[in-house]
Amino acid sequence: MALTAVKTMKNNQTTQTEEVLVYNTKNLNLWYGDHHALKNINLDIKEKDVTAIIGPSGCGKSTYIKTLNRMIDLVPGVKTNGSIEYRGRDIFSKEFLVEELRTRVGMVFQKPNPFPKSIYENIAFGLKIHGIKNKQIINETVEKSLRGAALWDEVKDRIHEPAYGLSGGQQQRLCIARCLALEPDVILMDEPTSALDPVSTLKIEELIQELKEQYSIIIVTHNMQQAARISNKTAFFLNGEVVEFDSTETIFNNPADSRTDDYISGRFG
């Protein structure tokens, strides 16, 4: 099984015309001070895939996703080596400005984090910081993004009211809408439903099913059923290493590594 996985991965690289990679991680290592948090990560993430990253707490899955848009830079004392290429461009290089990377790659966080502003202003924020002042464009983008995040019908009468008045699930969809407003290429989601109730979680999952038509999605999740439901690729992280990366079907039905099997069948983690 592992062998075939390696083979298909090699094929992916050689036949890039068919399957375009958005992220290509090679020998990535990351340290928090002395703590070696990511060990020799090699991972290819394809366009329009929903890639789930699973693993027990402290396995480095959040660290990895935060490295993909360099949010990890905000943590003091982080060192990395190896490379991550976003569409063939080294994200650690000086020429690739982190502001550009984060514009192309949106992020949704663990806890809904809308700004203490109105719903409208939350979405307009991204446009304004990128110098878009045209009111009509902003208005249209706000509506389009809210529709894209399946929130428009619920909030259309009160988009100028504070975002803090929304429920947790609505706030998280607002954060997704805020991200969509910049028309990103990739959306990173760091346990987006861990702070939400089951109904809100379901709505977010349905939303991800719609978004995957247009965006490449990488989602860290604690919830294995969620990974099985929404993703088509799954990476299993353990102690800072990628134990296994394959199609979600294979990971959940026929894992090559016994540790993956133990984890998904609930023997640890």
Place this chain on the structure above:
Amino acid sequence: MEKIERIKSEEMIGRIDSRLVKNKVVKSIFFAATVFTSIILIVLLVRILTQGAPYLSWDFLQNFASRRPEQAGIKAAVIGTVWMMSVVIPTAAILGVGTAIYLEEYAKKNAITRWIQMNISNLAGVPSVVFGLLGLTIFVRLFGFGNSVLAAGFTMALLVLPVVIVASQEAIRAVPSELKEASYGLGATKWQTIFRVVLPYAIPGIATGSILAFSRAIGETAPLIVIGIPTFVAFLPSDVFDSFTALPMQIYNWTSRPQIEFHNLAAAGIIILLGVLIVMNSVAVWIRNRYQSR
């Protein structure tokens, strides 16, 4: 396994009485401390009000200093304080908030930053007369501002600067990191994040802390004495390079006169000063309440 001797609940219940006695004694000690403080404050206020209130009048506010107590007024001091604060507030606010932003958002957390931080905190405890000497050396003599509004304003700004910095730092630190992450995650630069996310969130805290610091500058006397601010002034400053007098200087001057009438005038001056301070502190409370409710 060693057998643990069982605790007897009868024994514990027997101790309750003595515990409750201790409880009551401690409570009355704290209550006595509060009463003592309040009484002193009330005595002080009553004395000042009874002494000064009869002298409060429109003339008192409208007249300049005079050798005759019945004609003496506080106009020059009130206007002088306003002039001085118009230098203190922008100077301390710009320097203080700027320093706080740099230390919290830009500076690396290393030994040098920690050293600067420690010195700022220590500076807040330096006696005001030392700041007076600093102002005398630098602003009055070196820069040649003389005993002007500018020299006093800069000196007072330096005096309150550490408090403004520390208060602003605390307000900036209280901004949730999730909000900053949201901003950075959308591709915002550091300055955009500071300007659009950090500052709007921190402004109420910065304003509250700063106003309390500024009210200290209004009441300080020692630095003004050291830099040689005159006490008998019968004119208003026309620009920041003019000489002036301030409320605490006027009060200080009146209390050091032999005639009892001047002591009463000083009390009236103190009432004005207290009024200004109450207004400023109320503004601080108002800002805090207004923004907390969002």
